[in-house]
Amino acid sequence: MSKLAIHPLGFAAGAEVTGLDLRQPLAAVDHGAIRDAWLRHLVLVFPDQDLTPEQQITFARNFGDLDGHASQAPSTLHPDHQEILVLTNKQVGGKPSGTHNSGRNWHTDLSYTERPAKGALLSCKEKPPVGGDTMWANLYLAYETLSPAIRALLERLEAIHDVTLIKGIEQRDPALVADMKRRNPAVVHPVVRVHPETGRKSLLIGQRIRGFVGMSDEESQSLLSLLNTHATSPEFVYRHRWSVGDLVMWDNRCTCHVALADFDQTKPRVMYRCSLEGEQKTGRIVAPAAAGNRTSMLQAVAAVS
Numbered sequence: 001m002s003k004l005a006i007h008p009l010g011f012a013a014g015a016e017v018t019g020l021d022l023r024q025p026l027a028a029v030d031h032g033a034i035r036d037a038w039l040r041h042l043v044l045v046f047p048d049q050d051l052t053p054e055q056q057i058t059f060a061r062n063f064g065d066l067d068g069h070a071s072q073a074p075s076t077l078h079p080d081h082q083e084i085l086v087l088t089n090k091q092v093g094g095k096p097s098g099t100h101n102s103g104r105n106w107h108t109d110l111s112y113t114e115r116p117a118k119g120a121l122l123s124c125k126e127k128p129p130v131g132g133d134t135m136w137a138n139l140y141l142a143y144e145t146l147s148p149a150i151r152a153l154l155e156r157l158e159a160i161h162d163v164t165l166i167k168g169i170e171q172r173d174p175a176l177v178a179d180m181k182r183r184n185p186a187v188v189h190p191v192v193r194v195h196p197e198t199g200r201k202s203l204l205i206g207q208r209i210r211g212f213v214g215m216s217d218e219e220s221q222s223l224l225s226l227l228n229t230h231a232t233s234p235e236f237v238y239r240h241r242w243s244v245g246d247l248v249m250w251d252n253r254c255t256c257h258v259a260l261a262d263f264d265q266t267k268p269r270v271m272y273r274c275s276l277e278g279e280q281k282t283g284r285i286v287a288p289a290a291a292g293n294r295t296s297m298l299q300a301v302a303a304v305s
C-alpha cells in the first residue's frame with residue numbers, strides 16, 4: 001500500500017509530499033497522485049531525497065520529456081549529464097562553475113525561448129546557513145483577481161521576453177553571456193495563457209520582459225510594474241526555505257519564481273535543475289538585429305505584428 005501523503009504548505013501554492021523514496025521506480029498510483037497534486041498545488045516539495053543526477057533525471061522523466069538545455073551555455077550544464085543545469089555560486093579557477101546568481105528576478109523558466117518549460121525539478125545539494133530561499137507566485141490567482149477591464153486589455157496583448165534582462169547577467173563571464181544572447185534572440189509571447197491540462201488562464205509575466213507589442217516604452221514600463229506588483233503579492237506566493245536533500249517540482253505553466261540573494265556569498269549554494277520541455281511553442285522570435293535597444297525593438301516588433 002502506498003504511504004504517500006500530501007500536506008498543503010500554503011493557500012496559493014505549495015504542498016509537501018512525504019512517504020516516497022524517489023530513488024525507487026514510481027508506482028502508477030503514486031504517479032497519478034503526484035500529477036494531481038502538482039496541478040492543484042503548483043509547487044511540490046519532496047523533503048529528504050538524496051538523489052544522484054541519474055535518479056533525479058529518471059524521476060523527472062515521469063512527468064515529460066526533458067529540455068535539452070539548448071538555450072543554455074554548455075559550461076553551465078552538469079559535465080556528465082547535459083539534462084542537469086547547475087546553479088551555483090562556487091568558483092573554479094576564479095570563474096563561476098555553473099550558472100551564477102541565477103533566478104534573481106521574478107521569471108518563468110525559459111520564457112526567453114519560444115517554448116517555455118512545462119515544469120522544473122530543483123534539487124538542493126548545498127546551502128548557506130541562512131537565507132537563499134526561493135519564492136513562487138500563483139499566476140492563475142494573479143490573472144483571476146485582476147479587474148475585467150484589465151483582463152480584456154491583456155487578452156490581446158503580447159510581451160517581448162529578453163534573456164539580457166536576467167538580473168546580474170552582466171556580472172557573468174562575458175563569453176558565457178555572449179553565448180546566451182546568441183542562443184536566445186528576443187521572443188514575443190501572449191500575456192494571457194491557457195494551461196494545456198487544467199484549461200485555466202494565467203499570466204505569463206515577470207521581470208524579463210522588455211515591453212509590450214505596440215506600446216510606447218513609458219506605457220510598457222507602467223503596465224509591467226502594475227502587473228508584476230500585483231502578480232507577486234504576498235497572498236499569491238509560497239516561500240520555500242531549503243534543506244539539503246529537498247527536491248522541489250513546480251508547474252512552470254502557471255507560476256513565476258525568484259531566488260533570493262540574501263545570503264553570505266562566501267558560503268556555497270548549489271542546486272541541480274532538470275527542466276521539463278514545454279509542450280507548446282507559444283512564442284515567436286523577434287528579429288535579432290532589433291534586440292538590445294529597447295525602443296528600436298518595440299518598433300520592430302510592432303512593424304512585424
Ligand SMILES: O=C(O)CCC(=O)C(=O)O
Nearest residue numbers: 087102103134259271273
Ligand atoms: O536557485 C534557485 O532557488 C532557483 C533558481 C531558478 O530560477 C531556477 O532554478 O529556475
Ligand SMILES: [Fe+2]
Nearest residue numbers: 103108109257
Ligand atoms: Fe528559474
